[in-house]
Amino acid sequence: MTGLMDSATEIDICNHLKLHLKDGHDKGENPFRVYSLLSAYRIFSEIDKIYGWGYYPSSDGKVNTPLLTIKEILRKSFKSRPKEDILFRHKPSVKRSKQNASSRASAGCDNQFDSIHLNPYYRGKIKGRNFCVIDDFNTHGTSCETVRHLLEKAGADKIIFISLGKYKVTYKKYNYTIEGDVFTPNYTYTRNGDFSEDRGVINNDSSNELLKSLRDYFLC
Incomplete structure (x- = not known):
C-alpha cells in the first residue's frame, strides 16, 4: 500500500495504518476495525488451509500488540488451533529502518x-503443512525471505507471507543454505551469491474494495 498510492484518501489511510502498526497509535485498535482491514484476504482459498499463523517479531523482541491482535483474529477466523508464536527473537537485532537502503540490501537476512x-x-x-506469517511493512523483503528459508528448512509445504504495507522498492530474493537445528539459535547459514530482484504485480482491481472497507473505520 504505502508508496504506491495516488489519492489523498489512500495516503491518509496508509498513514493511519502506519501509526497503528509502528507507533502504537490506538485508532484501529478495535478488533472489528482490524478485521475489516483483513477481510480482503478471505478471497484467497489458500488461507483456509493454513495450519499455523504467526507474525514477524520486532527487532527488540518485544510483543508487537497490533500484529499479535491481527494474527489472533485471523487464526480464530480460519479455525487454526495452534496459538503459539512461530518465530522467536532470542536477542535484539539491528533496527532495519535505521539503515540506509544499500546497507539493508547488501546485509540480506544475515542479522535476522x-x-x-x-x-x-x-x-x-511443520513438515507438509502450510503456514502464514504477517508483518507490518515490507521494504526489500528481508523478513519474508527469513521466514521462507527457516520454514522451508523445517519442511513446510506452503508459506504465505502477508505484508500490510509495501514500500516502493523491488523485492529481493536471497539464496541461502541453512544447516543445523532451526528450532534453536545454533543453526548456521551460508549465503550463495547475490540477490535477484522482483518487481511483482500490483492488483489494482482490489484497491477500491479495500478502500471502501477501511475508509469509515480509519477516517471516521
Whole structure:
C-alpha cells in the first residue's frame, strides 16, 4: 500500500495504518476495525488451509500488540488451533529502518538469522503443512525471505507471507543454505551469491474494495 498510492484518501489511510502498526497509535485498535482491514484476504482459498499463523517479531523482541491482535483474529477466523508464536527473537537485532537502503540490501537476512529461530513447540509439526506469517511493512523483503528459508528448512509445504504495507522498492530474493537445528539459535547459514530482484504485480482491481472497507473505520 504505502508508496504506491495516488489519492489523498489512500495516503491518509496508509498513514493511519502506519501509526497503528509502528507507533502504537490506538485508532484501529478495535478488533472489528482490524478485521475489516483483513477481510480482503478471505478471497484467497489458500488461507483456509493454513495450519499455523504467526507474525514477524520486532527487532527488540518485544510483543508487537497490533500484529499479535491481527494474527489472533485471523487464526480464530480460519479455525487454526495452534496459538503459539512461530518465530522467536532470542536477542535484539539491528533496527532495519535505521539503515540506509544499500546497507539493508547488501546485509540480506544475515542479522535476522543471527537473532531468530523457530519456536520449538512446532518441532515435528511443520513438515507438509502450510503456514502464514504477517508483518507490518515490507521494504526489500528481508523478513519474508527469513521466514521462507527457516520454514522451508523445517519442511513446510506452503508459506504465505502477508505484508500490510509495501514500500516502493523491488523485492529481493536471497539464496541461502541453512544447516543445523532451526528450532534453536545454533543453526548456521551460508549465503550463495547475490540477490535477484522482483518487481511483482500490483492488483489494482482490489484497491477500491479495500478502500471502501477501511475508509469509515480509519477516517471516521
